[in-house]
Structure formats: C-alpha cells, structure tokens
Amino acid sequence: MRAARLLPALGLACALLAGPALAQQPAPPPAAGARPALPTPPPPPPPPAAPAVGRPPLVAELSQSRIEITTGFSGTELLVFGATERLLGPGGDDVLVVVQSSPEPMVVRRKTRVLGFWINGASARFRHVPGFYLLTGTRPLRAVLPPEEREAKRLGLDNLPLQAAGTQDPEFRDALMRLKQGARLWYEDEALMQVSGARLFRARIPLPATTDTGDYQVSVLLVRDGRVVARQELDFGVVRVGAAARIADVATGQPVLYGGICVLLAAFAGWLGSVLFRRG
Numbered sequence: 272m273r274a275a276r277l278l279p280a281l282g283l284a285c286a287l288l289a290g291p292a293l294a295q296q297p298a299p300p301p302a303a304g305a306r307p308a309l310p311t312p313p314p315p316p317p318p319p320a321a322p323a324v325g326r327p328p329l330v331a332e333l334s335q336s337r338i339e340i341t342t343g344f345s346g347t348e349l350l351v352f353g354a355t356e357r358l359l360g361p362g363g364d365d366v367l368v369v370v371q372s373s374p375e376p377m378v379v380r381r382k383t384r385v386l387g388f389w390i391n392g393a394s395a396r397f398r399h400v401p402g403f404y405l406l407t408g409t410r411p412l413r414a415v416l417p418p419e420e421r422e423a424k425r426l427g428l429d430n431l432p433l434q435a436a437g438t439q440d441p442e443f444r445d446a447l448m449r450l451k452q453g454a455r456l457w458y459e460d461e462a463l464m465q466v467s468g469a470r471l472f473r474a475r476i477p478l479p480a481t482t483d484t485g486d487y488q489v490s491v492l493l494v495r496d497g498r499v500v501a502r503q504e505l506d507f508g509v510v511r512v513g514a515a516a517r518i519a520d521v522a523t524g525q526p527v528l529y530g531g532i533c534v535l536l537a538a539f540a541g542w543l544g545s546v547l548f549r550r551g
Contacts, residue, residue, distance in 0.1 A: 331491040349476040367408040374399035395435035395443035407463040
C-alpha cells in the first residue's frame with residue numbers, strides 16, 4: 272500500500288531531474304545536403320511620425336459671395352473678416368485687404384473747345400483698367416510696406432499698371448485717376464478696417480450704386496517686418512437679377528429696340544403730363 276503511493280512521487284522526481292539534462296543536449300547536426308538556415312533579418316524601423324499641423328497664420332472669409340443688383344439697387348456693403356496667428360497692432364503684424372474688379376479696356380478723351388462747342392479731341396486707350404479698386408489695412412499702406420515692396424506687389428493706386436496705348440502723356444493717366452476717385456470707385460481708406468481682440472479683423476467694403484457687374488477678387492495680405500508673409504485669395508460676383516437684368520439684356524443685345532421703347536415711353540409720359548396739367 273505504501274509502495275503504491277510512492278510510485279507517482281518517484282516518477283515526478285525523475286521527470287524533474289531529466290528535464291534540465293534534456294534541455295542541455297546539443298542540437299542535432301543538419302542532414303547531409305541540407306542548406307544552413309539563413310538568419311532572420313531585423314524588422315524595419317517604424318516610419319517617422321508626421322509633424323504636427325499648426326494653425327495657419329491667416330484665415331479670412333467674405334460675408335457673401337454673390338451680390339444681386341435689382342432695379343432699386345442703391346449700393347451695398349461687403350464684409351471681409353478673419354483672424355491671424357500673431358497679434359495685430361503696433362509691434363505686431365499688419366493686414367491689408369485689396370478689392371478689385373476684373374480689368375477691362377477704357378478710353379479717356381480730352382475735350383477741346385472749337386467755335387464755342389466742346390468736341391472730343393485727343394484720346395488714350397488703357398488696356399487693363401479695373402472698374403473698382405479699394406485698399407484698406409490696419410495701418411496706412413506707406414507705413415506698412417516700403418516703396419520697393421509696394422511696387423513689386425502692385426499695391427496702391429500709384430502702382431496700378433495703367434499703360435496707355437499710343438501715348439505716354441501723364442495727363443490722361445491723371446484724368447483717369449480723377450474720374451475713378453471722384454466716383455468713389457478707386458480709393459484707399461484705412462478707416463474701413465477694424466481690429467478686435469488683437470487677432471480678429473474686419474474690413475467694410477462699400478460698393479456704390481454704380482458698381483459694375485462681373486467677378487471681383489479680394490486679396491488679404493499678412494505683413495510682417497515690411498514683407499508679405501501670407502496671402503489668401505477670395506472672390507465674389509456681382510450680377511443683375513429681375514427686371515434690371517432683362518432691361519440690361521435688351522439694351523446690350525437689341526439697342527435699336529431699346530432706343531425705340533425709350534422714345535415711345537418718353538412721348539407717352541409727355542402726352543400724359545400735358546393732359547393732366549390741362550385738366551388742372
């Protein structure tokens with residue numbers, strides 16, 4: 272009975288004693304003609320971590336991307352707003368906003384008086400003239416950028432590429448400048464820009480009743496230490512809708528019909544006025 276109980280214990284002890292001896296036996300030699308095993312290559316290194324994406328230095332947006340002109344259009348106002356990464360103001364960054372329409376050719380004529388009548392004299396044709404140009408900023412343009420930078424970026428009314436074909440008379444360029452500025456279609460005004468919270472900016476862009484239809488480009492520039500370090504381009508469109516659009520289509524597509532309708536309406540208005548005043 273006692274011997275039967277000791278047999279399992281003796282078997283377990285023999286297994287424990289034989290385990291290390293079996294583990295220490297050398298590996299059997301490779302068989303004849305077998306290729307030696309190649310070493311396992313180390314795993315490839317992990318790819319480098321992507322750099323952290325920071326905030327952009329300048330973010331800007333428009334209050335609307337489409338402006339509609341109706342028969343009662345008397346002008347409107349567009350807002351350009353955004354934020355900067357660094358502080359704005361003295362000792363910090365500056366923001367410039369430039370709004371301009373697509374350039375078109377324009378002819379400037381000089382009036383000449385002959386026998387008491389004013390007639391068209393010499394003229395100059397400018398090839399690329401924006402119908403609308405406005406520049407505003409956190410500070411005046413001359414205080415933000417040096418002359419060479421303004422000229423290179425074509426910023427400001429003085430640096431508009433106004434080249435007249437056939438003549439180089441500066442009087443025509445000055446006359447064009449006076450006409451556009453008098454109609455409030457070209458101007459620079461830093462009072463239209465407001466800064467709040469040292470990083471948020473907002474620019475009011477007044478569009479007069481004489482605003483032309485077409486595509487407009489808005490350039491928002493971030494200036495640091497006299498250099499443009501960031502730029503964002505936006506755009507909006509000005510279109511005629513409703514009765515104003517139909518009248519404009521007739522006037523440009525069928526000028527003879529448009530002129531005849533205007534003459535008939537003027538004659539009818541004159542006749543109606545005479546009848547009303549006669550009764551009165």
